[in-house]
Ligand SMILES: NC(=O)C1=CN([C@@H]2O[C@H](COP(=O)(O)OP(=O)(O)OC[C@H]3O[C@@H](n4cnc5c(N)ncnc54)[C@H](O)[C@@H]3O)[C@@H](O)[C@H]2O)C=CC1
């Protein structure tokens with residue numbers, strides 16, 4: 001089954017929704033989670049962390065073969081009895097949405113904004129309709145993967161940085177939805193983590209002779225496990241609605257201080 005979470009210059013980016021996995025008991029047990037960009041990297045680790053807590057996880061990724069192969073592995077490991085394709089009706093039951101899919105800085109800068117920001121907004125709006133207690137839903141949590149580049153400037157990736165500042169501002173602005181709709185919204189801001197996206201960016205810096213920049217990035221690397229731990233912390237802790245979580249080599253998991261957003 002295909003659905004669309006992004007547009008690239010008017011061309012729809014079709015996302016194959018690969019599977020639903022089921023696993024054993026815990027606090028998040030039985031909840032339905034959707035992880036965009038769940039086919040590899042941080043998203044894959046999010047899926048594993050949620051499965052280990054007993055959630056049912058839908059992987060939404062444009063790399064469908066990756067998603068299918070992962071779903072097979074997960075099904076073996078976590079004891080899935082059956083495979084259920086994602087449908088709009090499944091979305092009706094969603095409890096946790098991780099808007100995580102993203103791309104690095106590239107020449108087609110509109111694509112960066114479309115995937116990194118517009119798709120987060122679109123996904124959030126769709127999930128909110130389905131989750132809202134106002135519409136008879138049971139509430140939920142939306143975690144938007146931003147970046148430390150959503151808090152600090154990134155001279156080597158200005159459009160990427162703008163997209164992530166957008167995700168942070170958008171997520172923070174929805175902190176009133178908990179009271180009105182029963183939906184918590186958070187942004188999670190990892191520093192550099194060893195994934196394909198990161199490696200590709202290091203390669204382009206090296207190719208552009210920006211060795212010093214590449215060296216600095218590699219020196220402050222965090223693990224994708226840390227990012228997944230942060231995500232689980234946000235899902236389980238209902239006192240952190242609206243907060244912007246940082247994950248850095250220097251301080252581990254903490255929160256970005258902001259003055260109150262209330263007028
Ligand atoms: N790796 C890093 O250093 C950091 C990454 N991030 C963010 O974390 C998120 C995940 O990135 P990584 O795991 O590092 O990258 P990755 O490249 O390893 O994984 C990204 C996944 O998103 C998927 N994807 C891309 N466009 C899509 C679309 N239109 N629809 C559905 N899926 C799509 C890709 O197929 C891929 O499986 C991104 O939003 C990224 O900006 C944030 C901070 C640091």
Ligand SMILES: CCCCC/C=C\C=C\C(=O)C/C=C\C/C=C\CCCC(=O)O
Pocket residue numbers: 103104105146147148149152153154156157160190191192193197198201220248249250
């Ligand atoms: C060259 C542009 C690369 C863009 C994509 C590659 C990797 C993405 C990583 C991020 O999302 C950015 C993470 C951090 C950048 C911002 C500040 C770095 C300092 C953070 C710290 O104190 O650890």
